[in-house]
Amino acid sequence: MRNLVFRLVSAIPVLILVSVMVFSLLHLLPGDPATAILGNEASPEAIAALNEKLGMNKPIIVQYGDWVYNLFHGNLGNSMVDNTPVTKLIAQRLPATLELTVGAFVVAIIIALPSGILSAARPGTWIDHVCTFISMLGMSIPHFWLGMMMILFFAVKLGLLPASGYVSLTQDPVANMEAMIMPMIATGFRQSAVLMRMVRSSMLDVMNADYIRTAVAKGLSERAVLVGQALRNAMIPVVTTSGLLIASLLGGLVITETIFSIPGFGKLMIDSVFRRDFTTVQGSILIVAVFVIIVNIIVDVLYTFIDPRIKLDKEDK
Amino acid sequence: MENNRTRRQSVMRMICARFIRDRQAMVGAVLVCILVLTALSASVIAPFDPIFGQNYDMVLQNPGTGSYMLGTDELGRDTFSRLVYGSRFTLAAAVIPVAFAMIIGIPIGVYAGYKGGFMDQWVIMRVVDAFQAFPSLILALALAAVLGGGFTNAMIAIGIGFLPNFIRITRSQVMSVRNLDYIQASKSVGCSDLSIAVFHILPNILPILLVQMTLSMASAVIAEAGLSYMGIGASPEQPSWGSMLRISQGYLSVQPWMAVWPGISISAIVLGFNLFGDGLRRAIDSKVRH
């Protein structure tokens, strides 16, 4: 309990810092925001008008306060391009990104878990070398290039899968999968690399533990020892680093959505950057940061549930 | 003092010996050397001009046509020459952001780890947490939106992305070392904190920081390639491997080889840095295990 409270409390300054960082993004622009948006050719009156509209003339603290106030009311401002509320824009794009995130994570686990366990069970053998090398490749091959190669091979050459074009899951699951499978694999493969090494090293640590020796001395088969006894313990550090994995995943999705033209959250961000739609950029980045912080808190809490030794509010017998 | 130094020297020698025996690590070292050599001697190796060597008669050729070893791009420029010159961008991308992150991050990490206290717990680490809440690519995106695109800004953005990691790792290493006996001994003799940090703590954490450095270089190369690919990093004429990929995507169905070579190069170099860093880590670990 005490741990959890400390965790939540220490997240507050982080959230404040994050909000300040995101807020000041707009104000880091060289010159004033209005000129940045309208361009240098715009008339001084237009610039002045926009600056007034953006509230640039108020003292900065007040601007920050207004902005935070709006945040708490779920208002992230409006897009500078078409004036739609940023929240609405993001909500539209979220499903695709969410699906990609989950899919990539699943792919990563499907690759990393068996190979990590296998490598740890047979360290130093050819299986270990092959799996480790594959994970090396996963870390080294840029996932956007992998995506391009997949498009080249499966779409252009073989015509099996579409190169782009997104259909929502609810509309047509099959078409959705056809469009999403390549980006999921491309992103997931990269994530699996880091995950696999974690699983492997964690399993190796666990396999050297005394209680594994006890299990073997009881007559348990190797599989029972690996899956039954070792895995549960080995997963603990893996779960705790999954939080970092999610953050990295989100970063990678920006490019992936661009390559495969998937109308997701990441593509929204990059498009907004190019269209100089600063409010959308601002709002999107804030959402991402808050999401990452929340995921990390959840992972920390999860940790206390998985490891029985960390039950702080249970009495010792 | 003398004892420590001689012990460190023999440890260094042992680590080097182990590293050399490690085949994978040496492969990584070779790849990194190839990168450095190519970058340094680009003007000598490349047969054609990478930016201005357009040849509109030989556009989008396959590898092996004439003297175009790896084919040509949409303006008739030799892909191989562009690749060779692009290695300079790759090298810069590997070195600059990481150097930036280390020069700023390591002192902060040492301070945070050594002094601890309020400044460390509530100020430095919270700032680090805040930075880490932004996936590095998205951080780079945001900075690009504000500062504009371009290679230099991309370098800064990537460097800032590495800062939290270096601070964290340095800090935790320092924390594990600071209570060792001979540190206490130095303190009790009256050495200043600064001299302890520089002469006693840093040399001990250096190996791990070197490992982190090489692995970060690998990440930096991929990050720069990604940013250039999206159009936020190097501009299209600059033959950064990432921007080469960007251009090639438009011609994927017409001349796929344009996309293949830059990607292979990036993968190879990143693999090199990763193998190097991993080999380094193994060489250091074995020393610990003894």
Added chain:
Amino acid sequence: MDKPVIEIKDLRVEFYSEGNTIPAIDGVGLSVYPGETLGLVGESGCGKSTVALAAMRILPRGISRIATGEILFDGKDLTKLSEQAMRDIRGNDISMIFQDPMTSLNPVYTIGRQLREGLFLHFDYTPQEVDEHILNMLKLVNIPRPDMIMKSYPHELSGGMQQRVMIAMALLCDPELLIADEPTTALDVTVQAQILSLMNSIQEKRRMGMILITHDLGVVAQMCQRVCVMYAGQIVETAPIDTILERPLHPYTKGLLGSMPDNTDEGPLKCIEGNVPLPGSISQGCRFADRCADYCDACRTQTIELAAVGTEHHVRCLKYEDKGVVI
């Protein structure tokens, strides 16, 4: 005379890494009879744990192996058994308990789950029968409130309780042989006594053979009927407990006994000069020669076998070789 429960003959275990092969134990032979406790004594690193791990065939894979020798149990040679057949024996006919009970229990599972595992594995009981067995066993090892303990996690128990759980776990399948590797070393002195007397009483009831591995001669005196003394991977003396305590023959055994603090002694503690040799460093002659007050040149060059010097008394020392019969 009963047949021995287990008989180890001429066992040699090698550790190998990076091209080097080191013999951890060499020419080790011993036997244990039903209802008897055999003490296996020696300093850290002498190889006594290796003997135990070899008997169970749970030597660390990939870096060690049984080079030669026989381990006869229940009419079979364990060194030649398939892994599957060994698994049937482990935890069932031969059980082992280890030194540190805290780390020997899986921290993420309840005690009950870990205890049930062995029974389900080796027998075909219903869940109710399994739980009944376990509760009875927990009562046998004097664990209070066994039903609550079943639901607890290892870290919630004290060291003494954990070791009792380990003992219970080892005895659940009614093994013929129990190997106990330093079972009380990690426990408080007061708890030690309790655990030892518990093991004694259980063994008497079940006519179970027991190998007690320890470096503590006090424990040996309390528990064992016969003793094997090991040094640097070899057995240097084997004898009944009284003989060892009153008439030790091997210089090392004498040194061990002499170094035990005694209330009536005055002056500095006696110790054996020198250090234990690194495994594999002495291939010829007596391994104790460097530290022996009585050595002669032949000690360093001749291969010395275990020789019988009395009823059930064997010594590996040149001084007695001609007096006895070489085995």
